[in-house]
Amino acid sequence: MRSSLQRILGVGFGLAVIVGSTLGIGILRTPGLVAGQLPNRTAILAVWIVGGLYTLVGAACLAELGTMLPEAGGYYVYARRAFGNAAGFAVGWTDWITYCAVLGYVSIAIGEFSALLLPSLAGSEKAIAILTLALLAALQLGGLRISSRFQEIATAIKCGAFLIVVVAAMVFAPGLPSGSGAASQAPSLPSPTGLLSLSGLIVALQSVVITYGGWQSAMY
Numbered sequence: 511m512r513s514s515l516q517r518i519l520g521v522g523f524g525l526a527v528i529v530g531s532t533l534g535i536g537i538l539r540t541p542g543l544v545a546g547q548l549p550n551r552t553a554i555l556a557v558w559i560v561g562g563l564y565t566l567v568g569a570a571c572l573a574e575l576g577t578m579l580p581e582a583g584g585y586y587v588y589a590r591r592a593f594g595n596a597a598g599f600a601v602g603w604t605d606w607i608t609y610c611a612v613l614g615y616v617s618i619a620i621g622e623f624s625a626l627l628l629p630s631l632a633g634s635e636k637a638i639a640i641l642t643l644a645l646l647a648a649l650q651l652g653g654l655r656i657s658s659r660f661q662e663i664a665t666a667i668k669c670g671a672f673l674i675v676v677v678a679a680m681v682f683a684p685g686l687p688s689g690s691g692a693a694s695q696a697p698s699l700p701s702p703t704g705l706l707s708l709s710g711l712i713v714a715l716q717s718v719v720i721t722y723g724g725w726q727s728a729m730y
Contacts, residue, residue, distance in 0.1 A: 523658045524728040530665035531724025533672060535619040540717040547710035547717075557711070561718035565725055576729050584730045617642045 548554050581587045585605050590598025620642050621635030631638065650657050 518654065519658050523662060526658075526662040526665040527727045528725055530661060530668060531727040532722060533665075533668055534724060535616050536721035536723065537672075538623075539619065540721045544714045544717050547714040549707070554714075557714045557718050561715065561722050564719060565722045569725055572726055572729055582730065584726070613643065614639070 544557060545554050548557065575588050579587050579591060583602065586598050586602030589601035617639035618635065621638035624638050625631045625633075625635050649660055
């Protein structure tokens with residue numbers, strides 16, 4: 511008889527993993543990069559909307575796959591079923607290496623932002639990154655219940671912090687003066703043309719997709 515996954519963590523934890531993984535370092539780092547690659551605000555918003563639609567389509571596909579194949583392993587399970595063991599092996603290891611790189615990227619970013627918040631920590635970014643990874647690894651040793659509860663609490667705090675930042679940006683953002691001088695005082699963006707425009711669009715879309723990344727985390 512085929513065994514199935516045990517229902518231990520629940521929907522709340524699944525939402526915490528998805529939201530916590532998606533609402534991460536990327537949204538703090540990539541908006542400026544995306545804006546610098548596109549000629550105007552309409553294009554910037556359009557790229558973010560396209561990335562969101564791409565995410566919704568991907569989520570629908572993975573929801574269907576997860577229902578059809580309720581097994582642990584993420585992309586490995588689906589690639590193995592569709593293309594065989596060799597493809598599953600390659601996809602599984604690539605996915606694992608990617609997540610290792612993501613952990614390093616996020617840890618380094620935590621160290622850099624910590625140094626910006628507390629200038630006295632300047633020069634200790636790598637040490638902070640290593641300490642962050644060590645603390646999270648130690649937390650996992652405490653067991654499933656402790657680590658899952660930490661995920662839920664951390665996600666709630668993160669959502670609250672981001673909400674405060676968004677509200678503060680909307681409330682305290684300086685407005686442009688009315689009249690003919692408003693347009694001249696608005697910051698101008700580079701206007702790429704031809705091949706440069708295409709390359710900028712590709713870089714912007716890639717950055718947006720990476721920023722949205724994390725929505726698939728619950729499938730593991």
